[in-house]
Amino acid sequence: MLKINNLHAKVEDKNILKGLSLEVKPGEVHAIMGPNGSGKSTLGYVLSGREGYEATDGTATLNDKDLFDMEADERAKSGLFLAFQYPVEIPGVSNMEFLKASVDAVREYQQKEPLDAVAFMKLAREKCQEVNLDQAFLKRGVNEGFSGGEKKRNEIMQMMLLEPEVCILDETDSGLDIDALQVVADGVNACRDPKRSFIIVTHYQRLLDYIVPDYVHVLSDGKIVKSGGKELALELEEKGYGWIDQL
């Protein structure tokens, strides 16, 4: 469903991705690991359509549709979801208003019946509970004053509400204590579906104990330099990224 072929991308005239290829099929879980600055977040930004992150060569398609032909919101509506490493705070827009606008937009695009306010409230409350966020969070500004862990759980809640096809989780595990990690992993596992796939960016093998990947890739200097099964994550944690450079 997601096909990335020989992707090159630059940010402010700096080449970051240098020929990255990856194919993700329905139901698969891919983990991407790699040193700081290797381009993991950049990949998520380029795919999701962040301004200033420009694909200079190669292709990326979602269900055979060219991602780079679409605005960021169209990509989201077509089923791509990025859980941010650093979710932004938006004071003044309530989480509830935001989630409703988001779900409405996605459902409309997918020609699904709109949810009325009551049904939506009910759904949002349920999802809050699933990621262990108090319902009071729905009334607060988007991520406003949320702790690091609360922001990450809010991201997972959005993923649950939007039911995307391809989910990219960018270091959703960083900064989580063990209980929160469990909540996030449970959330992701609850979303696993033969038609839904995941790209999980992480530095830690720990998360992969909970969400078992089908493939592990190592990203270094803008390219995937090694791919393997879940045991590659263990090996990496043991030997460190330095080991990659010697390959």
Added chain:
Amino acid sequence: MSFTIDFENRDQLDLPALVSKPLPWLKEKQRLAFEQFKSAKTPTRKIEHWKYNDMTFLKGQSFTQSKRANESVLTEVNGEFNQITFEDAIEIFIVDGHIVSDISALRSIEGLTITNFNQTSPAQQDIINSHADIELNSKNLLANLNEATLSDGLLIEVEPKKVIKQPIYIRHVTLSSENPAVSNQKIVVQLAPSAELTLVEHFESSLDDSEQLALQQTSIYLAANSRFTHYRLNLEAETARQVSQVKTTLDRDAQLNSFYLGLGSKLNRTDIETIHAGQNAECNITGIYLPANEQAIDYHTNIEHRVPHCNSNEVFRGIIADKASATFNGKIHIFQDAQKSDAQLNNKNLLLTNQAEVNTKPELEIYADDVSCAHGATVAQLDNKSVYYLQTRGIDKQKAKKMLSIAFVQELLNQIKHESVRDYLSHLLDNYMVKVAN
């Protein structure tokens, strides 16, 4: 009943000839105001007071005073303009500066008196005279022109301890005219000790290209422990021009809550003068300005703390779209004796385009040493990262920008106590955002 003003040759103008139905008891003040009007320099950007206003339209232009419309015009007005739906307001129409509603036929409410200037008793005339502040107007020749040529106005009085539940809803309407026209008008509000009142002033105008200039002043006196809620909603068409002043004097323990909205008008300038004259008085002044296209909206505020222990809290936010401009001039003046004053002022601006312009000018004059005073002004653009974040959740760019802009002013709207006003303005804001986001 009408007069013509030629700004270029105003030193040759003769007051009695201008005002054919004068108010004899206001004659002396009017004469002084007129003298000042004649001797004042023509507004240009070189004069500090008019630095940010394009007043070139005054040059070489003569304005004739708007004619009085008769009451039948109200049918037309009601059809053309939409109004705030209050359950129980006392509605008064002022069309082109003239009071068109039949004041004597208004519902009578115990403790509340509304009187047309030309129907006033000598005691009421003294009150109106006390509100003719020539000193205050001295920098502003248009304020003086307004005062000098008044032949119509409204005095609103509330008796001691009377709490008036029904808001007074004044609809100031400017209709189109063939010739360049000037309208002028004044409202005087006098609250006795422990009285309470809400006044909603709603300004509207026909959309046309006629050269119009609306002059207006509202002057308020709040006696000890009285409470006054004031809305000034400038919702004129984009072609309108208005220069107005609001002056409020607070005696001890009095409280003022006011809300300003500026939307529309190619020139709209409001000077807001708030004077704490009695201890423990408090004002909360909130405002939103939303100029778009090539509009210019200005608020010049001056808060004076003349005596100790008063609080003032002023918050203005503006969104400036397209090639529009806004000026916010926030002055706080704390007199030497005004110890323990607490004065907070905050102004935030959002520029939606590179051509949008805002001048925000904080001014502090503090002569007392034991005061708490905070003053902040910021200018920002919409945060790209926030727009992108919303987009990654399926919300299109336009809607994302709209949500973020509304959020910027929503906080202030939420504080509006009168639900009918809040609902009306939320709806208006929605329409504004649709227009601006395109």
